[in-house]
Amino acid sequence: MxxxxxxxxxxxxxxxxxxxxxxxxxxxxxxxxxxxxxxxxxxxxxxxxxxxxxxxxxxxxxxxxxxxxxxxxxxxxxxxxxxxxxxxxxxxxxxxxxxxxxxxxxxxxxxxxxxxxxxxxxxxxxxxxxxxxxxxxxxxxxxxxxxxxxxxxxxxxxxxxxxxxxxxxxxxxxxxxxxxxxxxxxxxxxxxxxxxxxxxxxxxxxxxxxxxxxxxxxxxxxxxxxxxxxxxxxxxxxxxxxxxxGTTIYAELAGFGISADASHLTKPDASGQQRALKAALKSANLAPADIQYCNTHGTATHVGDEVEAQALSSLFGTTLFASSTKTLHGHLLGAAGALEAAITALAVHHRQMPPGIAHLPQDPKCPLQLVTEHNRGQLPAPTHAISNSFAFGGTNAVLVFSQYA
CATH class of the missing domain: 3.40.47.10 (Thiolase/Chalcone synthase)
Structure with missing residues (x-):
């Protein structure tokens, strides 16, 4: 059950x-x-x-x-x-x-x-x-x-x-x-x-x-x-x-997916990340088109950002909006997933997508629709959102948050 x-x-x-x-x-x-x-x-x-x-x-x-x-x-x-x-x-x-x-x-x-x-x-x-x-x-x-x-x-x-x-x-x-x-x-x-x-x-x-x-x-x-x-x-x-x-419910934790790249200690792999994304969606009984927002792992490393953007764009196409809140709070390493989970739950609760700092020019190898402080007011209210955490060692974890109904 x-x-x-x-x-x-x-x-x-x-x-x-x-x-x-x-x-x-x-x-x-x-x-x-x-x-x-x-x-x-x-x-x-x-x-x-x-x-x-x-x-x-x-x-x-x-x-x-x-x-x-x-x-x-x-x-x-x-x-x-x-x-x-x-x-x-x-x-x-x-x-x-x-x-x-x-x-x-x-x-x-x-x-x-x-x-x-x-x-x-x-x-x-x-x-x-x-x-x-x-x-x-x-x-x-x-x-x-x-x-x-x-x-x-x-x-x-x-x-x-x-x-x-x-x-x-x-x-x-x-x-x-x-x-x-x-x-x-x-x-x-x-x-x-x-x-x-x-x-x-x-x-x-x-x-x-x-x-x-x-x-x-x-x-x-x-x-x-x-x-x-x-x-x-x-x-x-x-x-x-x-x-x-009768307590306040911020969000439902609707799904969780995990995978391992099994390829390199520090270089991420798009296919490994996609396996975690697909597993998370499956556990939440959701399709890619159901997800409006992703709080990315987005560490601002050259390889990491490109690989993550590739994994997301290949699976979600152009329907997903994304931001890296690490641009504002930094990378908490072992605590990063928890802080970003809290932020993603708050996004669903407040029905707003949290912006990151969108530094221009955006890398054409990172074709994501980024949420910024300038466009967030025109974006849809997220009912389903994901948070990515991709680790040294090749372990990938994705959490799915939904409005509770």
Whole structure:
């Protein structure tokens, strides 16, 4: 038996704000959360990133923070906001589940431990291991909210949190659980991790006049991705329970598709992406013509954008409108799928397509109908929308969101 799964709460910590309302307003205004990093973080190499404004004291005591990396702080805060948003605060969550995605775990705790060992030769924190483990965000959420059902962590690079959300939805649809926290968190903007990404030569060259506009997805002038930090958590519920509570339903999570390219660690494959797109549509019982909007993976890498545009245009033709919201909030890596899932659910809820920055000239090899702040008012209201998350390693994940009826 397959049950309908709906989104009743959204919590975010993002470069565009720490609430669904703030996030949606920033997107609607075309406001960028990207900025030049200080040299102490960027190794003296000009680098743009998406940083979060986050006050940990709203959620944690000094004692709690002593063993908690920034990534876990983000996760717990976003989960708490999602719980409040869904009207479930104070409820018994014993039988609920937690499904989280995270690419690099407590990267800052690990970096701090290495610096203590190799640079200052000082005492390492005895909590370095538990602060740095990849499942720490989900574990901290479990303890905070007394969740004793399945507590799962998916680490599949940039597809991590999209897969976590899809697997949570499957568990609810099967009847394994009725309620789940589902999302992802990432906080890796330390000098060591940034230096590693710089060594790959995949980061965007800062725009000399407007560094906040350095992520130029689908443009002929794109030069690479922009790293970011943050978290997003969705409260997923079985539909009839949500209706009985009389709570707001943002959207139905109608479909989920996953595939692997099995070809290259970093070079994407259009046929692999199409398999995930087709699987997602099949699970939602929808045809390509039913989908109005796609929140693309759109990282602004040369190969990535071209391959994704090829996969989308081959399957959807000219009926689909698309944007890369990464042009405004950056690439959250393991948490990217969760933040973009939240944005896509909000798009269906508000019946508007969120714009990205459409940098001209658009690459003719990326023949997509892009949503911008200039044309979004003339575009159709989306009733069905998809969010793409395509990972290093070749794993592809696609989520389908529909207006609940």
């Amino acid at each position: 397959s049950r309908k799964v709906v989104i009743t709460g959204i919590g975010v910590v993002s470069p565009l704000g720490n609430s669904p309302a703030a996030l949606w307003q920033a997107l609607s205004d075309g406001q960028s959360g990207l900025q030049l990093l200080p040299e102490s973080m960027s190794n003296g190499i000009p680098t743009v990133a998406g940083l979060c404004q986050f006050d940990s004291s709203q959620w944690f005591s000094k004692m709690q923070l002593s063993g908690m990396d920034r990534v876990s702080q983000f996760a717990v805060a976003a989960a708490d906001m999602a719980l409040q948003d869904a009207g479930l605060a104070g409820q018994d969550l014993t039988e609920a589940g937690i499904y989280m995605g995270c690419g690099m775990g407590g990267a800052l705790a690990i970096e701090q431990a290495y610096k203590a060992h190799f640079e200052t030769h000082s005492r390492l924190s005895p909590l370095s291991v538990v602060a740095g483990m990849t499942n720490a965000p989900a574990a901290q959420m479990s303890m905070r909210f007394k969740v004793q059902g399945p507590v799962m962590t998916y680490s599949v690079a940039c597809a991590s949190s999209a897969i976590a959300i899809g697997e949570a939805a499957r568990a609810i649809a099967r009847g394994d659980i009725d309620l789940a926290f589902a999302g992802g968190a990432e906080a890796l903007l330390g000098s060591g991790v940034i230096h590693a990404w710089q060594a790959m030569h995949t980061l965007a060259k800062p725009d000399p006049d407007h560094p906040e506009a350095s992520c130029k997805a689908f443009s002929s002038e794109r030069s690479g991705l922009v790293l970011a930090e943050g978290a997003a958590v969705l409260m997923l519920e079985e539909a009839s329970a949500a209706i009985a509570r």
